[in-house]
Amino acid sequence: MRDVYVIGVGMTPFGKHMDKNMKTLAADATNRALEHAGITKDKLQVAVVGNAYQGLVTGQESIRGQVVLRAMGIGGIPVTNVENACCSSATALQVAWMDIALGLHDVALVLGMEKMYMDDREKRLKLFSASADVEVIEMLVQAMKADAERKRKEAEARGETKKEKESKGGSAFMEIYAMGARLHMDKYGLTQRQLAVVSSKNHNHSVNNPYAQYRKPFTVEEVLAAQPIAYPLTLPMCAPVGDGAAAAILCSKKMIKKLGASKPVKILSTVVGGGMDRGFDDPDIGERVAKVAYEAAGVGPEDIDVAEFHDATAFGEVVNTEALGFCPRGEGGIFAEQGHSTLGGKLPINPSGGLESKGHPVGATGAGQIAELVWQLRGEADGRQVEGARIALAENGGGNIGIEEAAMVITILQADF
Template sequence: MRRVFMIGGAITKFGKHTERNLKSLAAEAISGALADADVAKEALQGVWVGNAAQGVLTGQESVRGQVVLRALGIGGIPVVNVENACASSATALYGAGALVALGEMDVALVVGMEKMYLDDRTRVLSAFSGCMDVEALPELTRNFANQQERVKKGMQRGGAKKKKSRERSIFMDFYASLALEHMEKYKSTQRQLAVIASKNHYHSTMNPLAQYQNSLTIEEVLEAPEVVWPFTTPMCSPIGDGAAAMVICSDEYARRIGARHSVEVAACMIASGEDRSKITESTLSRLAKKAYERAGVGPEDIDLAELHDATAFGELYSTEELGFCPLGEGGVFAEAGHSTLGGKLPINVSGGLESQGHPIGATGVRQLVELYWHLTGRAGRRQVQGAKVGLAQNNGGSIEGAEGALSVTILKA
């Protein structure tokens, strides 16, 4: 097996791009990644494209990658379309990286892209519900509603009745359910979730490509409109548009072209979720251990991490399951400032999904480009000084209260 390197990457600004189509967003990211790698499009030997929702949102099915690539004059090579919920583009890297490692090709492009913002919010929300077992949705919805009703009866919130946000994705209920379980078991708090959200919004002020770039205090996060208890709006990722792209190649190819900025894809591991009632250790925890072993590192060696904070609880949970702190102490870890830029393990210095945004098919590659910029010393004001090893954790979908798809990727300078 050959070593695989990342030699270029680019991201569009995430946000509501009402005046642009998916071809335009993908073209910007792809052209930027190729220019960063100093690789001509004619040199590409394959392209993997991660996209989750264009079929639901625009009717574009089957050949999503070919459609955007043909517009750029890229063809005559394998184009593989990957749909795996929010982990679509991380899964695309898994496939492309395997073929480069096996020697089937020397250089490949990996793209993540999503155009999600529509005036028809019902159609947008249906893209999220389609990332679950649709036959089980009525029962899930009832269970979530019953759990929230028990919360209202059993918790004293105090103060005036909070303003509610607009209609929400069912994934906010899914994460709320997990957060409530964690609160009951470990005594984690809503304030700890606010600490994480406030930290990520602070990080976003240093990221010109983030959808949100505003700093919020802990109190401002807590006082914001409620989405579903215990989440307020700044604790949840927004809907938006964006694309990201990365160029990968063999170690020999990187040497031959004299790649200016290269980092090793030391591990790229994926898994599907499992029935939580039948396992004693989470799927994410076991997947992380496999990634650490493959990369020859441990959690103590990670210099920065980009975690899947579709909600603030997602970051808290992943911080624990990845071994960065003991189970039950993810909130305490954040409160101590360890995950803030300048702390012992900066997490989501991009602003995370909560602030950078979450065009779902683009997020996996976006996380990796962020790590790549830090490992090559090009992250600007948010640079993690001396960073040599970065980890990205991405997941998507849900079945029976567990993740549908998970990925852990480790890059090494």
């Protein structure tokens, strides 16, 4: 297997781009990545494109990647389309990595893209249900909503939370995350305030990220007082719906000098794992996939300098802080409360602002994480730079079956210059 490097990344700002279509967003991200790599589009030999929902939103199926790339004058090369829920473009990166590692091609484009925002709120929230078992998801959501209301009233009676406004309600996945958070609260003592600490930290990080959908700081108290979604989650604890695209240029080691690329970032490992039926106390998907990724990379959690986690809600960051070995199980909330995951802390997590603040255009999310970490490793993350970062980790979950994600990709990167 050959070594594979990222030599350039680019992304659009994530947000509500009502005036742009998928072709425009994809071209913007791709051109930024090519410019960052210092190459032209004629050097690309293969492309892998991640997208989750365009078939449902616009009816465009089957050749999504070919459509957007041909529109910007990229044709005649193999294009593979990848659909894998929220980790579609992270999976696309793994596919491109395999292609180059096996010696099939030397230069690859990885593109993640999504247009999700629409005025019809009910329709856009239902998009997420397509990433779960559609035969059972609605029944489960109703049961989880009832449980959330019961637990909220119990907490209110104990004085642990103030009397709340009527819940705004969210996607099926917000209900799933909220249920996971309540189970964690019951078993380990996680508090709603600790979730607010995570959310406040990520929103404060995003202030210095020009690509973030939201750049407004929040205090812990403001997060707690915000519109409830599903107890214990409030609105700032949840990722917003938006549009965007992100891209990366991968190449083999022998091509770095030929292309004149500078500051290459080596892919130490990129691992795709699947969910399974398990007990609540059994190792979850993050723990299982991380073990493989660490072994393949030859590093451990103690070697990671900066991480981007799939925090579709603040609870996602908490549980993955534990699962990926950065603190003992049950102490993810404490880890955040002690300031370890903030910029300047022991392990800065989501310096981009994470999904909660940077945004979550599903098909673009994984590639967006890679873009942020490449900038971090190259010392180019102005205003949010993790000083001295040399090894980085991205965790990108996708979909849901049972009590865990249906898929997950963990990628470990290293500055190699």
